[in-house]
Amino acid sequence: MISFFKVKINIHSDNLQSAINKKTNNTSLSSKSLEKLVSIANTQYEFKNGEAEFIIRGTPCSTDVNYGKVSKLIKEIKIIKSFKDDSFINSRIHSWEVNAKELLKTNYNPDEEKQLLGKGSRGTVYKDGESILKKTKNLTLNEIFHEANMCNEYHIKIQSFKKPPTIVEKCIEMPFINGKTPNFKDTLIGVNDLFKNGFFMGDAKPSNFLKTPEGSVEPIDFGLVFKHDTLESIDHEVKKNIISDYLKGGFRYIPNEIKNEYHSCIVKLDDILGKDSPTRKINLKILSKAGL
Ligand SMILES: Nc1ncnc2c1ncn2[C@@H]1O[C@H](COP(=O)(O)OP(=O)(O)O)[C@@H](O)[C@H]1O
Numbered sequence: 001m002i003s004f005f006k007v008k009i010n011i012h013s014d015n016l017q018s019a020i021n022k023k024t025n026n027t028s029l030s031s032k033s034l035e036k037l038v039s040i041a042n043t044q045y046e047f048k049n050g051e052a053e054f055i056i057r058g059t060p061c062s063t064d065v066n067y068g069k070v071s072k073l074i075k076e077i078k079i080i081k082s083f084k085d086d087s088f089i090n091s092r093i094h095s096w097e098v099n100a101k102e103l104l105k106t107n108y109n110p111d112e113e114k115q116l117l118g119k120g121s122r123g124t125v126y127k128d129g130e131s132i133l134k135k136t137k138n139l140t141l142n143e144i145f146h147e148a149n150m151c152n153e154y155h156i157k158i159q160s161f162k163k164p165p166t167i168v169e170k171c172i173e174m175p176f177i178n179g180k181t182p183n184f185k186d187t188l189i190g191v192n193d194l195f196k197n198g199f200f201m202g203d204a205k206p207s208n209f210l211k212t213p214e215g216s217v218e219p220i221d222f223g224l225v226f227k228h229d230t231l232e233s234i235d236h237e238v239k240k241n242i243i244s245d246y247l248k249g250g251f252r253y254i255p256n257e258i259k260n261e262y263h264s265c266i267v268k269l270d271d272i273l274g275k276d277s278p279t280r281k282i283n284l285k286i287l288s289k290a291g292l
């Protein structure tokens with residue numbers, strides 16, 4: 001026997017399916033019922049940014065839509081149905097599915113889905129397939145070009161055949177390197193290998209390298225990488241940052257065998273910069289610690 005008395009949704013004990021079952025015979029949904037359905041969807045799918053309000057009530061929602069959770073709802077909503085095919089609630093469920101799809105199309109922020117690999121002082125790095133996307137922070141276009149160029153030249157030099165770096169607005173797309181942050185000794189090996197290929201690094205430190213499962217130590221941050229034969233043409237800001245990061249601690253990771261070569265590059269850059277060189281503002285104790 002079909003019962004015609006109204007059954008109330010309980011936001012603490014119902015899920016979306018059991019709440020819908022209670023509304024099979026309804027010819028409309030009160031705003032109280034809609035409110036309860038929103039609350040249940042929020043709990044069930046852990047929505048935090050108004051996704052359920054948009055899907056169920058059509059209320060505008062923020063741009064930080066949870067892609068994974070809305071997709072899950074879309075998948076499950078196909079199974080969630082009332083017993084009666086032509087019921088009012090079934091037509092509502094269909095409109096929720098349409099709304100949820102619309103939400104993914106218009107309010108989805110792709111960065112939410114990309115895996116965060118790490119944050120440095122100059123940018124935030126996300127994984128994007130076989131590439132990484134570095135969203136730079138406070139860098140000039142020249143500094144961004146310098147980084148992408150050095151990454152490109154390095155990969156050409158070692159014949160890695162990886163996709164060349166590209167720049168999109170203030171983001172740099174570069175090859176993804178699989179590996180772990182190296183220890184002190186391995187970082188020295190990374191700096192030495194980089195040198196053998198003709199490159200220097202102003203901010204040498206473990207977090208700017210990765211040790212691959214095959215055992216090689218690969219550079220990943222090309223922001224202050226440079227070549228000694230093109231010192232003059234390096235961007236002004238990059239020159240200054242090479243010197244200041246080297247003095248701040250980069251020098252600690254330079255193997256003894258190549259300290260002289262590094263030293264001579266830093267002195268040359270200091271000469272070129274003249275009164276603009278950061279060495280003019282750094283105290284003597286720090287300069288002598290770095291061997292200058
Ligand atoms: N190509 C890459 N492959 C894998 N992880 C990366 C790559 N580039 C950067 N990362 C991760 O992101 C972190 C920050 O990147 P980094 O280029 O050093 O930024 P910043 O220039 O701000 O110092 C790194 O320490 C590393 O964990």
Ligand SMILES: [Mg+2]
Nearest residue numbers: 120207208221
């Ligand atoms: Mg770095």
